[in-house]
Amino acid sequence: MADTKKVQKPVLKPLLSYARPYIGLFGISMLLAVITVATTLYAPILIGQGVDLIVGKKNVDFGALVPIIIKLCITVSLTALSQWLMSLCTNKITFNVVRDIRRKAFAKLGRLPLSYIDSHPHGDIISRIITDIDQISDGLLMGFAQLFTGICTIIGTIVFMLTINVKISLVVILLTPLSLFVARFIAKNTFDLFRKQSIARGEMTSLVEEITGDLKTVQAFGYEDEGEARFEVCNRKLQEVSVKAIFFSSLTNPCTRFVNGLVYTSVGILGALAVFSGNGFTVGNLSSFLSYANQYTKPFNEISGVITELQSALASAGRVFELIDETEEIPDAPDAEVLTEVDGTVDAEHVYFSYDPEVKLIEDFNLHVKAGERTAIVGPTGCGKTTMINLLMRFYDADSGSINISGKPIKNCTRDSMRSMYGMVLQETWLKTATIRDNIRYGKPDATDEEVVAAAKSAHCHGFIKRLPKGYDTVISDAFSTLSQGQKQLLCIARVMLSLPPMLILDEATSSIDTRTEIIIQRAFAKMMKGRTSFIIAHRLSTIKEAENIIVMRSGHIIEQGTHESLMAKGGFYSELYNSQFAAE
Template structure:
């Protein structure tokens, strides 16, 4: 069984550092993609500038807090120190005064000591006031609270405005994607997996949305914080700033080794997760087949093998990623100790104030985190630009050929269809259909038969303009289909395919999908004509029964009946039936054949069939092989020729096919 690719293109995360060392998907054209992404910012340029100004203001007010708070600490220290010093000096003064009062003759030493103490008291009072200045400290605290409140207000406004910008941009991009998807030719959808397209529309867009709303403002705040903190630290002490900055390269050297080591384990982890998801999806999707062929043990062994690989690379990736933060904390704590020791010496020498050392320690703590955030955001931006690049790749895909500026409209279509010297190939240098000519007169039933890959479905795709022909022309009632709008052209057709498509909704809504403003009576009549009315009424909710997303709550045959009822309700001029009764039982098929026969009366019908017994009454049978019509005629004429059609028909009969 083949492995399926993991189509999740979202940012990969893991470990306490949010995926530190995890492989980051990079864009092929980073600058070009950024320019395209920035074009979506133009309508919101004023708001974007406002957001950046708010982010800068918020960060500046937040950074100013510790420096101002340090003044309160210094004032508190001075007040406490002054009270203690004053108390000590007053005690010494009282002692000396007692000695002086007890002495009958003046003592020069005591007098000098008293003079020195009084001078000291005066100095302490002049410098510190001899008490804690709670009024000053209160003012400082109120100022700091005010700064943080203003900072929070700026942050709130910034986040509010940015949320609107992000959603506007993503809304515009989703609108462009939706419009683009409607303009892409069928060739694009045939060349891409559903998962790949969905990944671009959902995962990649969510990745862009998250980054726009969170990471951009975080990046601005982090850069401003780094610059602001460095400036504030330099104003306190250049030497201490040097000590703080020296820890950065040490952290970088220490962690770079872990990052390189963890890179390969994270890559292996993602690969193993993709394999495991693919295996689980594959096995559970084909659960019955696995059991029928007795492959349970083999599937379990394969699961265990992949699971063991995931365990090995997973725990190594998470362990190495987990080491990074403790190592950084250790280095930062060593720097913290050095700052405290050196700062304490500077305070003693009165080079800086004690409040400044407290502010510096706070700044040193704030210094590392923005750097880590900036590194992580840089990785996220790489991943986001890669997502944007995939979205723009889709937006730049070649669209369907533009509609004619003055399209022709067939008011009352008759249903005459002609292929005139049509040439077509799915690939540029490989021709599948060469010089095809055929004519379907109004009301005729044209059966198309042939082996797998003969070009039967291709013929229908060309008729509906799902693909554009390379040469020649296809006409409906004499009008070239390329001169009509696709909507008008397809509006003349009704299709019933072998692969049924029903959406999540009521049976009534699924049948009514064939025609706007269909009445209840129209829906029931169409269901009766398709022999679906009886089984619908046996369901608990009847026509109000809700079909789930895959319509798995009804049988395959019942699904087919509903699609036929939908086609009957549409009442088209031209019918395309691709093995329309392949999923119903023989008895129901007989009724459906009669119903379809009534529906096909007076309408041009193209019937693709593998069971040749079902198309014996067709007016014209086209026998296709390798993209060409090799035989043409009715059943009897082709049987008399004893050619390829006769061989096909007789081989089915000999294999036990009921040829009626």
């Protein structure tokens, strides 16, 4: 129970803060709730008056009954109208709040360090932004509506009952807390179950995203049975937690209804005795009082009925706010310099970095790259090649040491301006869901159609683009398209060729391209890299023979450095790597 309080406390406050901008609508909803309750509670008075006018067979005062019926019709109509308007207001508050939370959660993704994205399952992040926020919406929508009318109804009925009979009213008021105690006890014990349900749902989403994200690999390696087994474990876990959560929360309604049934029965017995005693308590009064007793207990029933949704909403909100409250990447300093032009020199001085403090990776790394120099980074898998690119782009910050561009520490420059100085072509392609033209324009949105076509021709993808049904207007995406992996990579290359920044990073940029096309692309790269500082990561060492500077890395250290010829003549580790690739020949 202590854990429940610990989780609930930080959830309610931020959730209410998102509703604060809509305080005006909240006030209107409260006013409409008061009108709804007032007209609802006025109806039993009219009904009671009508009952007292029907004193016996053939002894009905129709003259006095007609105005009461007219008032009752007006009251019922006003109740329906105010309830409808109140629903509009509560819906608007709820969906605006949910929109704001989802907007903030999505915006947060852009400010989170890459380490967070790398260390959390993508499916779980998706589940928080979509499924968990939907759960908040369902809980708030039901909770707001019941809360508004419930509080007003409870207060109103107490007042009306006291005006009719104080003693019977006190019996109702004294018995009602029993239902509150039952609801509170069950709610406190179900919150943790709903939190576990949200976590299990996120794990399932992650697994489904993992399997469907690369179904070809799953089928190629015959992993279907193992995948189904893992899914069955997740599914069973979600089933067990969900059944427990729903079972315990479903006890709330029948338990509170039982207590409310006792209240209603007590009112009926005491009221009947009061009528028989002849102390002025009429049958009409009893009819009104029974109606009030029912309406008084109704909010408790309704609120207990939505306990499931409310608890689920709070548990989901906790997961969403965990994401929103995550530590963001270190923001740019207020006086950070905006880079507009660089000469292309890059220096790394005594750089230390590791993803896990317990596992050392980059240690005392030093590098000097001249302006316009082509620098190839080679080495065995896990030596730190891609990590160096992450540090150069400030996707990760070095633990210590300094990396400078044109003599300026990158930590003293704005990330956006620093990254705009680089053009990246990675081994893993990424295309947004848009036309081919818009995908090529990704790094330069204001590029003309002529510039887009010129970049596509330079990247040797103009030919296959023109063969598509709609040419450059063909809509594609990274996951769903008829393009081959090589064609996707050519589009990514065209994207960089369009923007032509002063520095380039090519990380296995031609890994998915056939040998003939690779030769053509290498020529295009040579033209593009002329006069530009370039960092090239390649496992096929034959592709980097022309680089002015080849850096050989091993276990996070530079062990050799020089041109292809000098390194081959040295007969060291680079020579072994190069010769091993051509050993078969």
